[in-house]
Amino acid sequence: MLKTVFPHLGGVLVEQVVAEGGLLRIVASTASTISASCPDCEVLSRRRHSGYERQLADDAVGGRRVSITLTIRRLFCDNPGCARVTFAEQVEGLTVRYGRRTPQLTGLLGAVAVALAGRAGERLAARLPAPVSGTTLLSLAMGLPDPPAETPRVLGVDEFALRKGHSNYGTVLVDCETRAPVDLLPEREAATFAAWLTQHPGVEIVCRDRGGCYADGARTGAPDAEQIADLWHVWHNLAEAVKRLVSRHNACLRDPEPAPSRAPAVVHPPVSHGGRLAAQVEQRHAAVHDLLNQGLGLRAAARQSGLAINTVRRYARADTWEELATGRWQNLPSTLDPYKPYLHQRWREGHTIAVKLHAEVRARGFTGSYSVVRDYLQRFRQMPADTTPPPRPPGVRKVTGWITRNPDHVSDDDRQKLKAILARCPELEATAGHVRSFAAMMAIRSADRLPAWIAAVRADQSHGLRAFADGLMTDFDAVALGLSTEWSSGCVEGRVTDIKMLKRQMAGRAGHPLLRKRVLLVAADRRQHRATAATAS
CATH class of the missing domain: 1.10.10 (Arc Repressor Mutant, subunit A)
Known part of the structure; x- marks a missing residue:
């Protein structure tokens, strides 16, 4: 009966079983007639040198913790050419060198660490009962081997924040065919991505965003691979360009003032776009551009205005102050x-x-x-x-949404408001027309229309999408493939969401090695679970 409950005790002699409250203590020893092999030369030996006791924790039984007191032998190595004189015997399935837990309990706690990490795993382990600290669980997770992974044919790549509120980013690599993460890189650099591609030859397609670092890395590390720009990121770039344009024409969003009905005209104060903070942005924008117009450089303008160099650079790049206040305070x-x-x-x-x-x-x-x-x-x-x-006039974000959203998802009231705004602003009207034609091109996945659309936008001077069209021209091949194939970075965005969940489990304090280990092991557990479920069905 005992060997049925504890099959891993089949290689030892059980001498005593004692129940002490919430603890079940098993006293056992190894048989003197069994030979053991030297860990170095693997020569069998039964010649006893000495013996000692080991304390092993095992899986709980009946709500009781199990402790195994095992007496083992230290044997002489009978190989004269071996450098080892003595060695401690190991029982297969029960002991490992320097281990204080049985392989069964170690595997259980490792699975808990992979699923729940430190503190949450510690609370669950205490209820199993197999009490262990959160630090020990993390050590067990780090000691697990990486699951085997093959170089994907279609590779998705995107960035993720290592810590919320910080500017440190890593890179997640995903097999777009199996939707499983392949690796996590500690940086968002072209050289790091190129080095990974060089070490893993065989990638044929790279799905990426519009960022230049991944384009350069793929071009260097896998020059024969096709690069595909994700359409969501293309549309997001277009929406950002539209939002900047709407912010420059903020005055057009407001209904015209009705003619005064009284003899004495009522002077209304200027409508604030955001109160004190917006006024501060407007004042600083004007001051920075005045200094730049005087011939000063960015550093000189920063010293003169008392602002940081990055702040001055941001003001210098904005043509109007409304671009810097987009969606932050307006309405x-x-x-x-x-x-x-x-x-x-x-x-x-x-x-x-x-x-x-x-x-x-x-x-x-x-x-x-x-x-x-x-x-x-x-x-x-x-x-x-x-x-x-x-x-209250509609805000910049709302008008941008009206222009870039599917017209079927815009209410009749909002559609009429947008129509009135476009009638007051020819530039926004021209922009809305180009956005609609680009959306139609994306809907039918027609890359043949892209050159004509870019040429029309670059030739039209009555809107602000010229910079967006120039960006498409520099990344034309990747955008054209994005419009003509079904591959995208959607599965990569899903894996980024999984990474955020794992980071929240660890309170945002996990370093890259631990985070990478958990991402890969969790993905392997999911694959195994799906395979088991498919076999059972």
Whole structure:
């Protein structure tokens, strides 16, 4: 019965089994008639030198921890040519050199470490029960061998952040045919990617984003491989170009002011695009460009303005200050939005004290602070009391979404607002036309239309997509293949999401070696689970 429950004890003599509370202690010894092989020369020997006891932890049974007290022999090596004089015998399936756990328990804890990492694995191991520290679990995971992997024919590559909030990035490599991660690189550099491709010849297709480092790395490490630009990244680049253009024409998003109905004209204050912070951006943008127009360089302008060199470079690259404020402060949703009609009504009734109005909306469920109500009412103090405030214009992000989104997914009201904005701004209207034609080209996956589209955009001076078209021209072959083949980086983005989950499990403190080990082992476990499920079905 004992050998049935503990089959790995078949090679030893069990002398005693003692239950001590939550611990099951097994006392055993090796047989003196069994020969053992020297770990160096593998010559069998039974000549005993001495003996000692080993304490081994094993899988729990019946809710009790199991401890095996095993007496083993130290034997003489009978090979005169061997440098080893004595050696300790090992029991197959039960002991390993320097091990304090049986291979069965080590395999179980290794699986827990792969699935849950340190602290979460430590809590689960305590309930098995097989108590062990989180650090030990991570050591077990790092000691596991990497699963075998073949060089993929179609390789997907993308970046991922090693730590949230930091500018350190790594590279994930994925087999696009099996959708399994192949490797994780510690850097986002062309040389690192090229070195990996050189060490793993056989890659025929590289699916990548529009970044130059992976294009250069693939060109160097696998010059015969075809490069495919992912269409999502192409469309994202187009949307970013449209957003910058919309931000330059922010004034066109606002409905024109109606003609005054009173004899004395009411002077409205300029509509702020974001309050104090936006005004600061506008002021710094003007100051930096004034210094640059005087002939100063970036470093001299940074010293003169007191700004960092990277900040000055960012202001210098922006043609208008609105580009730097895109979507950050303009017309963002507010917790006060549901209560604004009530404030308008009370203002027209002559109630203009912000403290009382704040108390009234608080009674109606508003949870914001007094300053939110005060700042919103400040604009009304420049207007007559009976004037209805103008509707809030749509923000840059919203208008960009209207232009780049599928028209079937835009409501009739938003479609009419966009139509009015395009009617006021010919440049945005021309941009919307080019975006629609590019979307149609992507929908039918027609790479034949790409040269004509690029030529039309570069010839049209009434919009701001010239830089985007120039970028497509420099990466023409990869974009054309992206439009004409089914390969993409979608599976790579899925693996990046998995990496984020694993990083959250380890509280963002896992280094590249541990993160790489867990990503590869988790992927191998998933493949094995799917194979087992398919066999069972």
